[in-house]
Amino acid sequence: MPLSYRGCAKEILQAKGIEDYDLIRIVRKDGVELKGILIPRAELEDDKHIVMKLENGYNVGVSVESISRIELLRKRKETKEEPVVQELPVKQLPRVPLIVTGGTITSKVDYATGAVKPYERPEELLDLIPEISEMANLSYVPLMSIFSENMTCREWIRIAKEVEKEINSGSEGVIIAHGTDTMHFTAAALSFLLEGLFKPVILVGAQRSIDRPSTDAVLNLFSAVKMAVEGPIAESMIVMHGSPSDDYTYAIRGVRARKMHTSRRDAFLSINEPPLAKITRKSIEIINKNFNKRRERGEVRATDKMQEKIVLIYSWPGISPDFLEFVVEKGYVGLVLAGTGLGHVPTRLIPKIRELTRDGIPVVMTSQCLFGRTNLNVYETGRLLLDAGVITVGDMLPEVALVKLMYVMGKTTDMEEIRKLMGKNLRGEISKSLSITVFPPGDVYNV
Amino acid sequence: MPLSYRGCAKEILQAKGIEDYDLIRIVRKDGVELKGILIPRAELEDDKHIVMKLENGYNVGVSVESISRIELLRKRKETKEEPVVQELPVKQLPRVPLIVTGGTITSKVDYATGAVKPYERPEELLDLIPEISEMANLSYVPLMSIFSENMTCREWIRIAKEVEKEINSGSEGVIIAHGTDTMHFTAAALSFLLEGLFKPVILVGAQRSIDRPSTDAVLNLFSAVKMAVEGPIAESMIVMHGSPSDDYTYAIRGVRARKMHTSRRDAFLSINEPPLAKITRKSIEIINKNFNKRRERGEVRATDKMQEKIVLIYSWPGISPDFLEFVVEKGYVGLVLAGTGLGHVPTRLIPKIRELTRDGIPVVMTSQCLFGRTNLNVYETGRLLLDAGVITVGDMLPEVALVKLMYVMGKTTDMEEIRKLMGKNLRGEISKSLSITVFPPGDVYNV
Numbered sequence: 001m002p003l004s005y006r007g008c009a010k011e012i013l014q015a016k017g018i019e020d021y022d023l024i025r026i027v028r029k030d031g032v033e034l035k036g037i038l039i040p041r042a043e044l045e046d047d048k049h050i051v052m053k054l055e056n057g058y059n060v061g062v063s064v065e066s067i068s069r070i071e072l073l074r075k076r077k078e079t080k081e082e083p084v085v086q087e088l089p090v091k092q093l094p095r096v097p098l099i100v101t102g103g104t105i106t107s108k109v110d111y112a113t114g115a116v117k118p119y120e121r122p123e124e125l126l127d128l129i130p131e132i133s134e135m136a137n138l139s140y141v142p143l144m145s146i147f148s149e150n151m152t153c154r155e156w157i158r159i160a161k162e163v164e165k166e167i168n169s170g171s172e173g174v175i176i177a178h179g180t181d182t183m184h185f186t187a188a189a190l191s192f193l194l195e196g197l198f199k200p201v202i203l204v205g206a207q208r209s210i211d212r213p214s215t216d217a218v219l220n221l222f223s224a225v226k227m228a229v230e231g232p233i234a235e236s237m238i239v240m241h242g243s244p245s246d247d248y249t250y251a252i253r254g255v256r257a258r259k260m261h262t263s264r265r266d267a268f269l270s271i272n273e274p275p276l277a278k279i280t281r282k283s284i285e286i287i288n289k290n291f292n293k294r295r296e297r298g299e300v301r302a303t304d305k306m307q308e309k310i311v312l313i314y315s316w317p318g319i320s321p322d323f324l325e326f327v328v329e330k331g332y333v334g335l336v337l338a339g340t341g342l343g344h345v346p347t348r349l350i351p352k353i354r355e356l357t358r359d360g361i362p363v364v365m366t367s368q369c370l371f372g373r374t375n376l377n378v379y380e381t382g383r384l385l386l387d388a389g390v391i392t393v394g395d396m397l398p399e400v401a402l403v404k405l406m407y408v409m410g411k412t413t414d415m416e417e418i419r420k421l422m423g424k425n426l427r428g429e430i431s432k433s434l435s436i437t438v439f440p441p442g443d444v445y446n447v
Numbered sequence: 448m449p450l451s452y453r454g455c456a457k458e459i460l461q462a463k464g465i466e467d468y469d470l471i472r473i474v475r476k477d478g479v480e481l482k483g484i485l486i487p488r489a490e491l492e493d494d495k496h497i498v499m500k501l502e503n504g505y506n507v508g509v510s511v512e513s514i515s516r517i518e519l520l521r522k523r524k525e526t527k528e529e530p531v532v533q534e535l536p537v538k539q540l541p542r543v544p545l546i547v548t549g550g551t552i553t554s555k556v557d558y559a560t561g562a563v564k565p566y567e568r569p570e571e572l573l574d575l576i577p578e579i580s581e582m583a584n585l586s587y588v589p590l591m592s593i594f595s596e597n598m599t600c601r602e603w604i605r606i607a608k609e610v611e612k613e614i615n616s617g618s619e620g621v622i623i624a625h626g627t628d629t630m631h632f633t634a635a636a637l638s639f640l641l642e643g644l645f646k647p648v649i650l651v652g653a654q655r656s657i658d659r660p661s662t663d664a665v666l667n668l669f670s671a672v673k674m675a676v677e678g679p680i681a682e683s684m685i686v687m688h689g690s691p692s693d694d695y696t697y698a699i700r701g702v703r704a705r706k707m708h709t710s711r712r713d714a715f716l717s718i719n720e721p722p723l724a725k726i727t728r729k730s731i732e733i734i735n736k737n738f739n740k741r742r743e744r745g746e747v748r749a750t751d752k753m754q755e756k757i758v759l760i761y762s763w764p765g766i767s768p769d770f771l772e773f774v775v776e777k778g779y780v781g782l783v784l785a786g787t788g789l790g791h792v793p794t795r796l797i798p799k800i801r802e803l804t805r806d807g808i809p810v811v812m813t814s815q816c817l818f819g820r821t822n823l824n825v826y827e828t829g830r831l832l833l834d835a836g837v838i839t840v841g842d843m844l845p846e847v848a849l850v851k852l853m854y855v856m857g858k859t860t861d862m863e864e865i866r867k868l869m870g871k872n873l874r875g876e877i878s879k880s881l882s883i884t885v886f887p888p889g890d891v892y893n894v
Contacts, residue, residue: 147828149791151764181788182764261886262789262819269887314761314785316849317598317629326773338761341628342709344596372709381594402763439708 004040007047008064013038021076021127024052026062027069034062035073037128039211051213053128059213076127093137094172096228099162101155101186102145103179105206105217125177125210129218136172136229148179148186153306153406156189160302163194163201167300173200173228175221180205180259180267183238187254188400189306190236191427192407198298200228201236203254207265216241216265223249223279231284233276234294235427241265242278250275253288255400255429258370271370272395273431290428307409310334312402314368315345324352327361333413334405336364337390338398343367343374344381350388357389362418364391364405366398371439373431391422394430404429451487454494455511460485468523468574471499473509474516481509482520484575486658498660500575506660523574540584541619543675546609548602548633549592550626552653552664572624572657576665579672583619595626595633595652600753600853603636607749610641610648614747620647620675622668627652627706627714630685634701635847636753637683638874639854645745647675648683650701654712663688663712670696670726678731680723681741682874688712689725697722700735702847702876705817718817719842720878737875754856757781759849761815762792771799774808781852783811784837785845790814790821791828797835804836809865811838811852813845818886820878838869841877851876 003010003019018024020040027033036052039059049061050070100106106125132138143162144155163174178186187203194201204224206217224239236254243266252270261267270276278285309332313323327335335356339345343365345353353363365385367374373395376382386392393401401422408421425431450457450466465471467487474480483499486506496508497517547553553572579585590609591602610621625633634650641648651671653664671686683701690713699717708714717723725732756779760770774782782803786792790812792800800810812832814821820842823829833839840848848869855868872878 147791147794147826149762149764149787149828150793150795152793153765179788181791185764259788259816260818262814262816262821264819264886266886267816267819308765310765312761312763312766314759314845315596316759316846317596317632318600318755318757318853319759320777322777326770326777330767330769330773340596341626341706344594344628346597346599347594348597367709369706369709369714371707372711372714374709379594381596398761399763406765439711439713 005047005050006041009041009047009050012064012067012070013050016070016072018070018072019076022072023074023076025071025073026050026052026067028062028066029068030066034060036060037076037130039128053218059215059218061213093135094229095139095170096136096173096175096225097139097141097166097171099141099143099159099166099174099176100145101143101148101159101176101178103148103177103183103205104209105177105204105221106145107209108211125217125221128210129222132222132225136225138225141166146179148182151182151186153189153308156186156193157302157304157306159186160190160193161304163190164300164302167197167199171199173202173231175224175228176201176203178203178205180207180240184254184257184259184268185399185403187236187238187257188403188429189407191254191429192404193303193306194236195301195303196298197236197292197300198234198295199300200231200233200294202227202251203236203238205240207241207263207267214265216246219246220249222281226279226284227251227277231277232286232294233291235276235292237276238268239279240268242275248278248280251277251279253291253428255427256397258397258399271397272372273428303407303410305410306406307333308406310336310402310405310409312336312338312398314338314398315340317346319346319349321349321352324349324356327356328359332361334362334364334409336366336398336402336405338366338368339374340368342378342382343376343385343392344379345385347381347384350384353385353390354388360415362391362405362409362415362422363389364393364401364422366393366396366401368398370397391419393422396429400429452494452497453488456488456494456497459511459514459517460497463517463519465517465519466523469519470521470523472518472520473497473499473514475509475513476515477513481507483507484523484577486575500665506662506665508660540582541676542586542617543583543620543622543672544586544588544613544618546588546590546606546613546621546623547592548590548595548606548623548625550595550624550630550652551656552624552651552668553592554656555658572664572668575657576669579669583672583676585672588613593626595629598629598633600636600755603633603640604749604751604753606633607637607640608751610637611747611749614644614646618646620649620678622671622675623648623650625650625652627654627687631701631704631706631715632846632850634683634685634704635850635876636854638701638876639851640750640753641683642748642750643745644683644739644747645681645742646747647678647680647741649674649698650683650685652687654688654710654714661712663693666693667696669728673726673731674698674724678724679733679741680738682723682739684723685715686726687715689722695725695727698724698726700738700875702874703844705844705846718844719819720875750854750857752857753853754780755853757783757849757852757856759783759785759845761785761845762787764793766793766796768796768799771796771803774803775806779808781809781811781856783813783845783849783852785813785815786821787815789825789829790823790832790839791826792832794828794831797831800832800837801835807862809838809852809856809862809869810836811840811848811869813840813843813848815845817844838866840869843876847876
């Protein structure tokens with residue numbers, strides 16, 4: 001392995017025969033000792049810092065000036081030179097594919113522009129987390145390389161098909177590396193698309209790329225592998241940081257997850273129910289006991305059809321009925337509304353909504369509050385909407401209702417069947433009316 | 448005052464000469480004593496319960512069977528029969544108008560259908576909170592009676608004009624009773640419309656109507672009056688429950704508030720900054736010290752023009768460029784996007800966005816994460832959006848960006864001026880990049 005550092009950092013590392021990914025110890029002038037793996041530096045970074053990944057999974061940058069002593073503890077294991085280990089694992093480890101779709105978790109910072117770009121050699125991700133190789137026989141499946149905002153239902157189906165293949169051929173669980181922007185949409189899509197799921201399907205990502213000291217990729221990926229191998233839950237879920245510190249992750253049910261912060265590591269929240277589990281380096285603690293259990297044997301089937309021509313509209317005061325005309329004019333066949341409060345839109349929209357439902361276009365009502373359930377029986381506007389044929393879906397998130405309508409209308413065009421399936425809890429996306437209300441998010445997470 | 452009860456409840460109340468709104472004491476068979484004001488019962492309710500408002504503001508229903516003794520402590524003050532007090536207040540109390548627009552706070556349950564309908568005699572609201580009459584000279588201004596989902600910018604301007612009149616003629620503060628569905632939109636609109644504001648403007652509402660035992664109307668209205676009279680903050684703000692209990696409220700800056708739960712009493716959260724203040728029955732505790740201060744004298748001006756033809760679109764994977772064609776076809780002149788993550792939409796939308804901005808239609812980018820700030824410099828999609836002319840607005844909420852664009856385009860049609868005003872912090876709607884991140888909401892509220 002070469003050494004990527006330059007300048008004065010390179011000098012002191014080279015003097016000890018240290019190369020990228022070696023295990024080293026640094027003793028600082030203030031007496032602090034740090035032990036960890038040397039992380040490569042990009043060409044345009046400064047030569048004043050040495051970056052290492054500590055055993056707790058956290059990356060630190062150590063200023064060259066502050067170093068009193070530096071030691072090489074162990075050379076990096078060169079897996080590339082041990083092909084025998086690759087083909088015949090010494091231990092019979094569970095097989096876990098890592099399906100790569102793109103996103104920050106497989107990216108690094110371009111120090112010329114400060115921007116984030118995809119990795120050229122994605123295996124580097126695994127080099128940084130050697131303990132994973134003792135937990136699972138992880139295979140790398142580069143399925144696609146796109147920013148998650150560019151996903152469509154065609155990509156969701158491709159991923160579902162790959163998951164089907166992997167699980168039916170004996171994988172203990174499947175991990176999907178994914179951009180965080182739309183990870184919750186994909187997680188919801190996989191929840192619906194995978195029928196008869198009997199192993200964990202885990203979406204994992206990073207809010208900060210793995211070459212940054214504050215990366216969340218290491219703990220997230222470690223947790224994902226742990227859930228895939230040891231977790232009892234056979235559902236589509238998201239595993240990401242559960243706190244701003246690098247101490248634990250949450251597994252959140254795919255149909256309950258929503259990205260609720262642009263940049264924090266703990267950006268994903270479980271909406272309207274507690275997370276499924278809390279994962280630390282040592283244990284998996286089940287929080288929500290109501291889940292689909294992992295089974296030894298089974299057969300999963302990936303649905304390969306979704307209806308793409310569905311629209312999601314968040315209502316606002318002043319929204320005009322011409323929005324609904326547009327739905328028909330552009331050939332859309334389904335509409336999800338994120339109304340205000342309990343599920344309302346201005347009453348001037350109601351005649352148009354009635355026309356849509358009469359013409360066989362399902363109109364589903366959710367709430368832009370996100371938390372809580374809709375109830376169209378309390379206020380007059382709600383009752384008028386019900387009378388106009390609007391479909392109610394309890395406490396389902398707007399984004400999940402969109403994905404579910406794509407799935408349901410891929411299966412049937414019969415209005416009554418669509419109404420029945422949308423209102424029925426299929427994957428945990430609708431809770432019973434007596435479920436505990438979880439709000440604000442912080443409320444339940446420390447239960 | 449008559450007695451609205453019937454059956455066995457009526458019998459035991461009448462025997463003591465008790466009528467609606469009298470102060471009574473009930474001793475239950477289990478020894479518990481309750482002291483409070485007798486609340487009227489609707490015609491279709493059962494005759495097995497007596498409902499009273501306790502001194503802590505909470506309503507309780509007491510089963511007739513459980514009562515051991517009942518006493519009349521004080522007859523209700525019949526303000527209607529003391530017109531002298533109305534015209535010449537004994538104490539020189541600060542003048543506070545209660546502008547009524549509609550909503551649950553001025554509604555009651557129709558027990559025939561279980562639905563909520565507007566009050567016929569809105570003064571009943573005040574009858575239930577006698578302590579208010581000692582705090583302020585509250586006048587009732589029935590401006591309109593609409594469900595808040597039917598508000599448009601025309602109503603926002605009408606309210607702003609009324610506030611202007613009231614404040615410039617000597618009111619100490621203004622309270623606006625409003626439906627909760629779109630209260631945060633109106634609060635944001637008033638923030639922008641009222642230039643040179645020097646007194647508090649407080650929106651208040653209720654998640655449960657005042658005749659229900661679990662009503663939040665009493666504490667909310669009490670807190671609103673307290674803020675209007677004693678509070679140091681001259682801004683447009685929302686005052687609503689701060690916890691699921693009936694113990695305190697938060698004052699949330701109008702441009703930072705969002706209704707985040709369909710039914711809970713503490714449904715409003717302050718997004719991306721702490722609430723302005725916490726209000727208990729005894730005190731106002733300032734949390735966010737950065738606010739516009741109340742002044743003795745001044746002149747407020749209500750802007751009377753907003754641009755209504757603005758569209759708000761929450762993006763999703765699979766959204767098609769035809770949405771943006773629709774903007775032009777239907778004559779819209781501005782577009783606010785709630786992108787994913789740091790502020791992204793599918794790259795296939797970017798050519799259309801470029802066309803829009805080139806044609807003089809401003810396109811503003813916000814994030815549907817709601818929490819956190821947008822940053823279009825991190826990923827390629829963001830940089831392409833910037834290049835296509837998208838306007839960035841930091842950590843402004845999508846709904847606030849919509850209202851602000853309506854306001855800004857009511858003032859100017861010059862693209863550069865629009866860009867400058869949208870990106871500039873006018874009323875606390877954009878925070879500096881180094882502001883403390885508040886997330887999850889529970890994090891900061893107990894500081």
